Amino acid sequence: MRATFMYGAGDVRVENVPDPRIEAPTDAVVRMVLACVCGSDLHPFHSMPAAEQGVPMGHEFIGVVEEIGAEVTGLAPGDLVISPFSFSDNSCAFCRDGLHTSCVNVGWFGGGGAGGVQAELARVPQAAGTLVKIPSDVDEALLPSLLTLSDVYLTGWHAAHMGKVTPGSTVTVIGDGAVGLSAVLAAKQLGAERIILMGRHTSRTDLGREFGATDVVAERGEEGVARVLDLTGGEGSPVVIEAVGYLPAYEQAYGVVRPGGIISRVGVPQYEEAPVGFGSLFGKNVYLTGGPAPVRAYVEQALPEVLKGAINPGRVFDRTVTLDDVADAYRAMDTRAALKVLVRP
Amino acid sequence: MRATFMYGAGDVRVENVPDPRIEAPTDAVVRMVLACVCGSDLHPFHSMPAAEQGVPMGHEFIGVVEEIGAEVTGLAPGDLVISPFSFSDNSCAFCRDGLHTSCVNVGWFGGGGAGGVQAELARVPQAAGTLVKIPSDVDEALLPSLLTLSDVYLTGWHAAHMGKVTPGSTVTVIGDGAVGLSAVLAAKQLGAERIILMGRHTSRTDLGREFGATDVVAERGEEGVARVLDLTGGEGSPVVIEAVGYLPAYEQAYGVVRPGGIISRVGVPQYEEAPVGFGSLFGKNVYLTGGPAPVRAYVEQALPEVLKGAINPGRVFDRTVTLDDVADAYRAMDTRAALKVLVRP
Numbered sequence: 001m002r003a004t005f006m007y008g009a010g011d012v013r014v015e016n017v018p019d020p021r022i023e024a025p026t027d028a029v030v031r032m033v034l035a036c037v038c039g040s041d042l043h044p045f046h047s048m049p050a051a052e053q054g055v056p057m058g059h060e061f062i063g064v065v066e067e068i069g070a071e072v073t074g075l076a077p078g079d080l081v082i083s084p085f086s087f088s089d090n091s092c093a094f095c096r097d098g099l100h101t102s103c104v105n106v107g108w109f110g111g112g113g114a115g116g117v118q119a120e121l122a123r124v125p126q127a128a129g130t131l132v133k134i135p136s137d138v139d140e141a142l143l144p145s146l147l148t149l150s151d152v153y154l155t156g157w158h159a160a161h162m163g164k165v166t167p168g169s170t171v172t173v174i175g176d177g178a179v180g181l182s183a184v185l186a187a188k189q190l191g192a193e194r195i196i197l198m199g200r201h202t203s204r205t206d207l208g209r210e211f212g213a214t215d216v217v218a219e220r221g222e223e224g225v226a227r228v229l230d231l232t233g234g235e236g237s238p239v240v241i242e243a244v245g246y247l248p249a250y251e252q253a254y255g256v257v258r259p260g261g262i263i264s265r266v267g268v269p270q271y272e273e274a275p276v277g278f279g280s281l282f283g284k285n286v287y288l289t290g291g292p293a294p295v296r297a298y299v300e301q302a303l304p305e306v307l308k309g310a311i312n313p314g315r316v317f318d319r320t321v322t323l324d325d326v327a328d329a330y331r332a333m334d335t336r337a338a339l340k341v342l343v344r345p
Numbered sequence: 346m347r348a349t350f351m352y353g354a355g356d357v358r359v360e361n362v363p364d365p366r367i368e369a370p371t372d373a374v375v376r377m378v379l380a381c382v383c384g385s386d387l388h389p390f391h392s393m394p395a396a397e398q399g400v401p402m403g404h405e406f407i408g409v410v411e412e413i414g415a416e417v418t419g420l421a422p423g424d425l426v427i428s429p430f431s432f433s434d435n436s437c438a439f440c441r442d443g444l445h446t447s448c449v450n451v452g453w454f455g456g457g458g459a460g461g462v463q464a465e466l467a468r469v470p471q472a473a474g475t476l477v478k479i480p481s482d483v484d485e486a487l488l489p490s491l492l493t494l495s496d497v498y499l500t501g502w503h504a505a506h507m508g509k510v511t512p513g514s515t516v517t518v519i520g521d522g523a524v525g526l527s528a529v530l531a532a533k534q535l536g537a538e539r540i541i542l543m544g545r546h547t548s549r550t551d552l553g554r555e556f557g558a559t560d561v562v563a564e565r566g567e568e569g570v571a572r573v574l575d576l577t578g579g580e581g582s583p584v585v586i587e588a589v590g591y592l593p594a595y596e597q598a599y600g601v602v603r604p605g606g607i608i609s610r611v612g613v614p615q616y617e618e619a620p621v622g623f624g625s626l627f628g629k630n631v632y633l634t635g636g637p638a639p640v641r642a643y644v645e646q647a648l649p650e651v652l653k654g655a656i657n658p659g660r661v662f663d664r665t666v667t668l669d670d671v672a673d674a675y676r677a678m679d680t681r682a683a684l685k686v687l688v689r690p
Binding site for chain 2: 280286294
């Protein structure tokens, strides 16, 4: 089959490799119908040292089950399924708490226990716990929105959920990438009354307004902080969603958060150390939270909303490539020529 | 009057200075009945560079109102009062939220807007919002416990409150100092079922057991983390209270916290940067919170519990000095010869 590998910064290749096979009785093999490129795929695209061995890429996909292991229940070949970006048994203590990314059997597509899914076929460990069936006769126009339940929309949802957004909340979302815009839509769905979107790209913030943003702040750093404080009567934002992952966005987050408020991060941190002392989090009695989204916990609730057209999170996709051209997708997203790119086989 | 000043690490002096006076119409002047030395007073006692000008010390006290400014309501000379360690107007938006340490008129005894209170007299700004009356005929034996409502017990309470301790909770408290022990007592009051106290000083952890600790872990670092994981079925502690303020305690906290759990810090961080990325907080979807305790928000609820003898948080005091000997109190606490020391005029 053809599959995507990264060999270093800027070096994405599609190669012919052996088809994945059932390795454990809990595995399934799934044929890709639709996949996409994630903002987090761009991190190695920027910084990965050149390597002899390519890293398998991709972790978001919809596909058709080809084959199942002997212990996989509830699935059959031919089923159309969504796969969360991490796999989990959906039965351990952490899964029961809705924290599937801490599952005792957790693993990650793209090298964390399974291959990448920007590929014709994918092996899915813990298939019964991981894959979620969708109607086989679903309107094809809904597939992009359904694909967002694999990661991006539900990562935005996770940010809002961990930020404890409730009806009437004031929320500031830092970042106008696909995750930030998804967080705007999720906050709106959870009843937020005021949603301040911090971003500089008008085409993106325009979509953010359609998703529910009531205010857009293009300024960054101290100027951006001052603008948000101004918009919140000098008090700051009770909920702040940080959907970028770089330190300046984190600093912006603790600058705009209201004392006693919550900063919820879903941009994968490209830093390990950050300010947490009296001058940043402690003095204000802030809550800092967030992490990898337990998409599996949210997908069943979001699915009917997408199927009935109540939300259309797939609007974050603004380009489509075929698998052979996936490197173009990385470049387009890297140069911000595209927001998020679909990949067809 | 006599008042306490620090001139550098290890250099605490009691000096004669002019009596404080009413400076603003919202001020009161209060004569000290009982004060004490705080664990946070030991930080400058360790590290303060030698200075020509001494820093006024002390922020916990009970006293008798001597004089009030023209705009002070609800208080009169002769009233016996508890003073929180920070002052606040008790009426702004943040105070109404119970976050008095973020009051728009907040200030701190010992140099943050008012003098120190290891002194015969103290000027209290925002007196009407800050001071809480207690019965003038109160049993003198209750004064030490009442004094803990100025800071230490309610700082422990704040840790448990921000950590969202509820009936049945499992809580790990890191640190067997007076704040850690207070947090044990507060967690018990809030209904925690299991309280794991991490501390190495048997006389202190014994008091911790009396306050409600169900398990004591003397090991630190990786060994301590392994012990707590073992005690919690390998899952970790849903609530972790960090009552130390040094980086190793913070690292211990994210080591023992359960995925999705809360780390609540009340030890004033002696660091500004710390790990917050995938390997510490993010990967586990942890909540990190805590900060300076809004004691004023909790004092009215705790007061009757102390007055009726339902709790006895004053047991953290194990020595008493007179003001003239306050330097001995610092030394005794610094060498751990004393847990927490009362100061009488």
